[in-house]
Amino acid sequence: MTSRVLTVVGVVLVLLGALFFLQGVGVVGGSPMTGSSFWAVAGPVIALVGLYLAVLRRVGRRRG
Template identity: 50%
Template structure:
């Protein structure tokens, strides 16, 4: 289960980072470029990914 959290968390971080960069206009070439809602969606997905990575790292007692 820990590996699944790592993989899903990493994918969420990667996808959220791309959406965030496209939303703020740093990464051009898509319909999402310059759209602030995609920056917000990307930031939220990035936080979810970080949360999954942290949750996968914690040990169960």
């Protein structure tokens, strides 16, 4: 059950990271985050953490 929860959390982080990136570069407007270079950098970092939790962690467990 723990791996399912981590997978769901990872997917949510990937989606939020993508949204934050798009807001940071100005593609998605309507928030104080729009056009902010901080979110253009933080978004992909958040998405990578989510990708690790959702996919890479599960693959690593299967090997070891």
